[in-house]
Amino acid sequence: MSDTPILELRGVSKRFGAVVALHEVDFHVDAGEVMALVGDNGAGKSVLVKSIAGIHHIDAGEILFEGEVVHIHGPKDASRLGIEVVYQDLALADNLDVVQNMFLGREELDTLHRLDEIDMESRALETLGDLSVTTIRSVRQKVAGLSGGQRQSVAVAKAVMWNSKVVILDEPTAALGVAQTRQVLELVKRLGEQGLAVILISHNLHDIFEVADSITVLRLGQNVAEFKRTETNQQEVVQAITAGKLSHVPGQAETHEVTA
Amino acid sequence: MSAAAGAAKAPSASLRDVTNRWWTDVKSGELGSLPIIVGLIIIAIVFQTQNDRFLTAGNFVNLIVQSAAYTTIAMGIVFVLLLGEIDLSVGYVSGVAGVIATVLLIPDGNEVPTVVAILAALGAGAAIGAFHGILFAKVGIPSFVVTLAGLIAWNGVVLLLIGSRGTVILQDDFIIDLANGFLSEGTAWLLMLVCVALYAGTQLNEIRVRRKAGLEQEPYLLPALRVAALAIALGIVVYVANQDRGIPYVGVLVAALLVFWSFILGRTRFGRYVYAVGGNAEAARRAGINVDRIRIYVFAICSLMAAVGGIILASRLRSVDTNAGGGSILLYSIAAAVIGGTSLFGGRGHIKSALLGALVIASIDNGLGLLGLGSGEKFVITGGVLLLAVTVDSVSRRRQTQAGRL
Ligand SMILES: Nc1ncnc2c1ncn2[C@@H]1O[C@H](COP(=O)(O)OP(=O)(O)O)[C@@H](O)[C@H]1O
Ligand SMILES: [Mg+2]
Numbered sequence: 221m222s223d224t225p226i227l228e229l230r231g232v233s234k235r236f237g238a239v240v241a242l243h244e245v246d247f248h249v250d251a252g253e254v255m256a257l258v259g260d261n262g263a264g265k266s267v268l269v270k271s272i273a274g275i276h277h278i279d280a281g282e283i284l285f286e287g288e289v290v291h292i293h294g295p296k297d298a299s300r301l302g303i304e305v306v307y308q309d310l311a312l313a314d315n316l317d318v319v320q321n322m323f324l325g326r327e328e329l330d331t332l333h334r335l336d337e338i339d340m341e342s343r344a345l346e347t348l349g350d351l352s353v354t355t356i357r358s359v360r361q362k363v364a365g366l367s368g369g370q371r372q373s374v375a376v377a378k379a380v381m382w383n384s385k386v387v388i389l390d391e392p393t394a395a396l397g398v399a400q401t402r403q404v405l406e407l408v409k410r411l412g413e414q415g416l417a418v419i420l421i422s423h424n425l426h427d428i429f430e431v432a433d434s435i436t437v438l439r440l441g442q443n444v445a446e447f448k449r450t451e452t453n454q455q456e457v458v459q460a461i462t463a464g465k466l467s468h469v470p471g472q473a474e475t476h477e478v479t480a
Numbered sequence: 481m482s483a484a485a486g487a488a489k490a491p492s493a494s495l496r497d498v499t500n501r502w503w504t505d506v507k508s509g510e511l512g513s514l515p516i517i518v519g520l521i522i523i524a525i526v527f528q529t530q531n532d533r534f535l536t537a538g539n540f541v542n543l544i545v546q547s548a549a550y551t552t553i554a555m556g557i558v559f560v561l562l563l564g565e566i567d568l569s570v571g572y573v574s575g576v577a578g579v580i581a582t583v584l585l586i587p588d589g590n591e592v593p594t595v596v597a598i599l600a601a602l603g604a605g606a607a608i609g610a611f612h613g614i615l616f617a618k619v620g621i622p623s624f625v626v627t628l629a630g631l632i633a634w635n636g637v638v639l640l641l642i643g644s645r646g647t648v649i650l651q652d653d654f655i656i657d658l659a660n661g662f663l664s665e666g667t668a669w670l671l672m673l674v675c676v677a678l679y680a681g682t683q684l685n686e687i688r689v690r691r692k693a694g695l696e697q698e699p700y701l702l703p704a705l706r707v708a709a710l711a712i713a714l715g716i717v718v719y720v721a722n723q724d725r726g727i728p729y730v731g732v733l734v735a736a737l738l739v740f741w742s743f744i745l746g747r748t749r750f751g752r753y754v755y756a757v758g759g760n761a762e763a764a765r766r767a768g769i770n771v772d773r774i775r776i777y778v779f780a781i782c783s784l785m786a787a788v789g790g791i792i793l794a795s796r797l798r799s800v801d802t803n804a805g806g807g808s809i810l811l812y813s814i815a816a817a818v819i820g821g822t823s824l825f826g827g828r829g830h831i832k833s834a835l836l837g838a839l840v841i842a843s844i845d846n847g848l849g850l851l852g853l854g855s856g857e858k859f860v861i862t863g864g865v866l867l868l869a870v871t872v873d874s875v876s877r878r879r880q881t882q883a884g885r886l
Binding site: 273275294295296299305307309311312313314315316320324325326327329333334335338339341342345358361365 | 501504689690693694695696747748749752755756758759760762763764765766767768769827828
């Protein structure tokens with residue numbers, strides 16, 4: 221494996237008015253690695269994800285993809301690089317079926333410029349098969365009729381079917397029961413084994429210690445720690461989440477910047 | 481049976497699977513056209529027992545002509561409703577288009593060729609709709625307010641265009657023939673056969689490509705039933721209409737528009753994006769869809785279809801006056817789309833609901849007229865039917881929420 225991370229953030233900052241959501245965050249993930257991103261509510265995890273996905277534009281810092289600085293201005297730019305996101309607020313349209321959701325915005329057309337439903341259905345089945353998703357009865361079922369775990373599987377399958385290199389999952393198990401959480405965690409493991417870089421956001425340290433290779437801790441918009449799973453334990457991570465050392469004390473942002 | 485895992489091995493669903501799936505859909509609120517077709521049958525029975533002229537060939541042809549403008553305008557409304565929005569201006573936008581076409585064709589030495597007049601009317605419609613769409617999508621004014629302002633302003637424009645003339649007679653044989661000309665018997669049968677053959681062809685092709693791709697097949701009985709149903713329905717329409725004056729040209733126009741817009745909604749990216757924006761605009765945006773552009777196009781289509789309806793109305797009445805686009809046009813057109821089964825909450829509905837709903841409304845209007853009842857009774861009853869349709873929509877939506885969806 222090469223030593224340049226597939227995705228790297230250097231000194232990324234993002235503010236919303238007076239709220240500093242991210243402050244000089246460094247972050248990286250390698251191919252084949254499952255990187256957990258943890259932190260308390262409001263730590264900035266979702267903002268970090270949306271910055272990578274091009275939904276938010278970063279105020280400072282840079283994003284490197286395969287060692288090159290990239291500028292991501294929208295979801296299409298991120299997809300083009302091979303970065304796919306499964307959002308915390310699932311971005312599925314309830315009124316569309318499984319295939320329609322998986323191809324939304326990237327529909328296949330036939331020679332007459334009609335939607336190529338046959339091709340899309342075959343590829344959707346293939347992807348779900350590759351991921352061993354067996355709980356979905358029919359891919360022509362409306363997403364409205366699926367359970368939370370099934371929806372999450374659709375969202376993940378949607379993210380990985382584009383030869384993606386980096387898949388980001390924002391709290392994929394937050395709304396799920398035990399059995400469904402199992403399904404999704406198995407799926408996450410398989411993604412890592414298939415050589416994808418996976419960024420997994422979760423509050424459940426038990427889950428994280430089960431599937432993650434590394435753990436990055438955010439606190440109040442800052443990167444406070446990074447661990448290898450094999451070299452740490454839950455206590456140490458909890459300690460970092462709640463009391464990790466800040467390089468910069470929030471609330472003094474203004475004075476800081478004026479005097480600096 | 482797991483379609484995801486087993487499709488390659490077991491490419492055929494049993495009739496029972498299909499029935500179960502349909503029943504699951506019905507239970508979770510996807511009622512389809514079922515309630516409306518039952519409703520139409522009840523309406524036909526009730527009126528026929530009250531007045532045996534309701535189900536005559538002559539009245540059937542009247543119904544086609546009477547429902548044509550409502551159907552056309554309602555098709556545009558379906559698009560707007562699919563976004564979860566509303567357009568209150570369609571009545572007077574249809575009036576503006578009808579007046580533009582009619583006035584341009586006054587034989588006063590400055591008249592233009594028919595095709596130019598029609599294109600000008602349709603172009604005005606599309607431009608008006610694009611304007612509404614921009615105000616809604618880019619400026620962020622609620623569609624209700626944009627089109628309420630449109631309702632008032634375009635009514636004013638109708639008055640300005642008519643000026644002191646009061647009534648303008650339509651003097652163009654082509655446009656007059658639209659609602660007053662009829663296919664010959666033979667042509668009607670031929671057209672019907674072509675339609676059924678084309679439909680059967682698409683069904684066969686679908687079976688062929690699905691088999692080739694190794695995808696799950698529905699039982700052959702279903703496509704066969706669909707083709708038979710179309711053949712029987714069209715056969716009855718042509719046969720009955722031919723007992724009287726025949727199939728009106730406007731009936732063919734409505735059918736062609738129905739096929740065209742169904743294709744756009746069902747088989748193109750644009751159509752898919754309309755459903756996506758209506759179902760979950762944020763999901764559509766994150767999928768990289770240009771949501772604003774879809775919204776502007778949809779409002780343009782809505783006003784364009786209103787313009788087509790305005791030309792049909794002018795043709796039927798052979799004139800336009802200061803009342804063009806007024807009266808019950810707006811309310812009946814919106815009601816038709818909703819009664820036909822398109823949800824007010826966005827994301828669910830089909831173009832065919834415009835036709836089905838307009839048939840219900842025109843039947844009630846026509847049937848009550850045959851019974852000698854006036855506008856008072858017609859409006860009260862149509863209002864009741866609309867309320868019933870919206871109740872069905874709301875209840876089915878509540879069921880969807882209960883069935884575990886956000
Ligand atoms: N669109 C936004 N506008 C303003 N503030 C925001 C926005 N999104 C997030 N924030 C703020 O940024 C901070 C980090 O939020 P978020 O990334 O959602 O936290 P979490 O780590 O729980 O996912 C919070 O203080 C939140 O209020
Ligand atoms: Mg979050």
